Amino acid sequence: MRESIREILARPEAGGEVSVQGWVRTARHGKKVSFLEVNDGSSLSGVQVVVGPECPGFDTEVRGLGTGCAVEAMGKLVESPGQGQIYEVHAQTVEKIGGVEEGYPLQKKRHSFEFLRTIAHLRxxxxxxxxxxxxxxxxxxxxxxxxxxxxxxxxxxxxxxxxxxxxxxxMFRVTHLDPSDVPKDESGETDWSQDFFGDSAFLSxxxxxxxxxxxxxxxxxxxxxxxxxxxxxxxxxxxxxxxxxxxxxxxxxxxxxxxxxxxxxxxxxxxxxxxxxxxxxxxxxxxxxxxxxxxxxxxxxxxxxxxxxxxxxxxxxxxxxxxxxxxxxxxxxxxxxxxxxxxxxxxxxxxxxxxxxxxxxxxxxxxxxxxxxxxxxxxxxxxxxxxxxxxxxxxxxxxxxxxxxxxxxxxxxxxxxxxxxxxxxxxxxxxxxxxxxxxxxxxxxxxxxxxxxxxxxxxxx
Structure with missing residues (x-):
């Protein structure tokens, strides 16, 4: 099983080749370098992937990556000169695994919790x-x-x-009775004995x-x-x-x-x-x-x-x-x-x-x-x-x-x-x-x- 970003960031020292798989949180693209913040959910912190023009597909693929894209980056783990991060990955290859269509609702800004509840599949x-x-x-x-x-x-x-x-x-009732044809007993009440469990049943x-x-x-x-x-x-x-x-x-x-x-x-x-x-x-x-x-x-x-x-x-x-x-x-x-x-x-x-x-x-x-x-x-x-x-x-x-x-x-x-x-x-x-x-x-x-x-x-x- 691959090494998670949490495990990568917990390494005692930099060095060696790593493979990072996750989703792009932010992407900053320059003429000669791109910075991708990649997170796989294993920790709050993601890892910054630095991509240079020598990386295959830098102009055709990497510079088109944006928030929400799923990627795999392979490269060398080095100490980061930036504040707030221990390591970064200098990528040798970056592969887009899953793209993002226009209208992706999670952009780099704060969203209200009310809004996030409407997209529980993405929050x-x-x-x-x-x-x-x-x-x-x-x-x-x-x-x-x-x-x-x-x-x-x-x-x-x-x-x-x-x-x-x-x-x-x-309690929530559990029934298999057809609501359009509910059986009745002699008193005109619902005859639960004809239901699936032979009685009135509920969720616990x-x-x-x-x-x-x-x-x-x-x-x-x-x-x-x-x-x-x-x-x-x-x-x-x-x-x-x-x-x-x-x-x-x-x-x-x-x-x-x-x-x-x-x-x-x-x-x-x-x-x-x-x-x-x-x-x-x-x-x-x-x-x-x-x-x-x-x-x-x-x-x-x-x-x-x-x-x-x-x-x-x-x-x-x-x-x-x-x-x-x-x-x-x-x-x-x-x-x-x-x-x-x-x-x-x-x-x-x-x-x-x-x-x-x-x-x-x-x-x-x-x-x-x-x-x-x-x-x-x-x-x-x-x-x-x-x-x-x-x-x-x-x-x-x-x-x-x-x-x-x-x-x-x-x-x-x-x-x-x-x-x-x-x-x-x-x-x-x-x-x-x-x-x-x-x-x-x-x-x-x-x-x-x-x-x-x-x-x-x-x-x-």
Whole structure:
């Protein structure tokens, strides 16, 4: 396999012949020399290819190369006299592999992120989106390594399900029925028994319930895959399709889960800082000048731990005119979460023990009968990045919570079986992977940290 530009630039010294393949970012042509900046996506930095008139096809081919052309250049790697680059390539041959038709939309200028979303098939060639994708890759590998090093087994949760893990009803339906000829039952309702799966099926909103099955046999499992929410929110914080990381641990309580969440995040941050130094410096310079300092802070400092009740008391005493009024029993909004992390504690915060009325049915009911063993991990700029809980492992309590939420035990028969046969205390959390990437990169809109965003009104590419 050929040497990438990243590998070429990492050579300890100049010298020797190299072959560079990539896309021209910029081209400057003079009468006797051409300068091509070539990038192959392996790093933020490209390499400058210097082409003289002795190169075959200099006048007929090289001088016609422009932004976006795919090329292969062979030549000698030399130390560069220019600033901002270690090496350059003095080309002996340059071959145009793929030309560019008139109207190529990515020229040497800054394009708005709104515009780039309309050309998602080309935007990975930009500095910003290319850097985002490299950070995604680094973070993804760090996540798998973290869990594998601690004895977790990866569980592949299904994407098609009959269960609503959140009990919120915001799910995409999966059906094979002909919309022009939908079968009806005796009451005139859709007869889902005639559908492909013999019942009403949906795209999964979470792999948590299936992860609990794994934890009840393998002790430590995690899922990492796409999830779907039919939430009609056209905001910079929401996607209809996104990736979730969901570990589940048997014989684990809320305190142990909070420690796991902190260790997990800090491990990922350390890894990305090591592997993506150049990309992070770019984000700090071009996107948000707090990227590097914030990452250093959350990596090196312990997270603050408070209860929901303490958080409400802090917010009520802040004498702030919040857009969303705060009071015990109301959920924390992004502005509240950011106040706690950015102004009050100036570090990540783990909030525990939320009112049972604002949390899901599967969360452990505390002895006060008012709160559940839930936790949220809040970070600067983003707010909630992790949500988790100790699960309700007591059968009668879980049945009561299902009834309180207006859900049917019949729909969760297998989930209840886990409490009937060898139930143990267990806990888990969910991390929105795109929010993690947002936090690391400082990108303001979640649509710009996933290759192909799925949002209300748009599912292109």
């Amino acid at each position: 990975p060639r930009t500095n910003t989106i290319g850097a985002v994708l490299r950070v995604r890759d680094s973070a993804s590998r760090a996540i798998h390594d973290f869990f594998h090093e601690r004895g977790f087994v990866q569980l592949h949760a299904p994407l098609i399900t009959l269960s609503d893990a959140e009990g919120a009803g915001q 909103v979470s792999g948590q319930l299936e992860a609990e099955i794994g934890a009840m046999a393998l002790s430590r499992v995690y899922t990492f895959g796409p999830t779907f929410r039919a939430e009609n929110s056209n905001t910079a914080r929401h996607l209809a399709e996104f990736w979730m990381v969901e570990p589940e641990v048997a014989f684990c309580d809320l305190s142990e889960l909070a420690d796991l969440a902190q260790a997990f995040l800090q491990s990922v941050f350390v890894r990305v800082r090591e592997e993506c130094e150049e990309d992070l410096a770019f984000f700090d310079q071009r996107i948000d000048d707090s990227v590097l300092s914030t990452l250093a802070n959350v990596t090196e400092e312990p997270f603050e731990k408070i209860t929901y009740t303490q958080a409400v008391e802090i917010l009520e005493g802040a004498q702030r005119d919040f857009e969303f009024p705060i009071g015990w029993g109301t959920d924390l909004q992004s502005e509240h979460e950011r106040f706690l992390t950015e102004e009050y504690f100036r570090r990540p915060v783990i909030v525990t023990d939320y009112p049972k009325g604002i949390k899901a049915f599967y969360m452990y009911l505390n002895d006060d009968d008012r709160t559940v063993g839930a936790m949220d991990v809040l970070v600067p700029r983003i707010g909630e990045i992790i949500g988790g809980s100790q699960r309700e492992h007591r059968l009668s309590r879980l049945q009561g919570r299902i009834a309180d939420h207006g859900l049917s035990e019949e729909d969760y028969w297998w989930y209840l079986d886990l409490r009937r046969y060898g139930s143990v205390p267990h806990a888990g959390f969910g991390l929105g992977f795109e929010r993690l990437v947002q936090f690391i990169t400082g990108m303001a809109n979640i649509r710009d940290v996933i290759p192909f965003p799925r949002v209300p009104g748009s599912a292109e590419f």
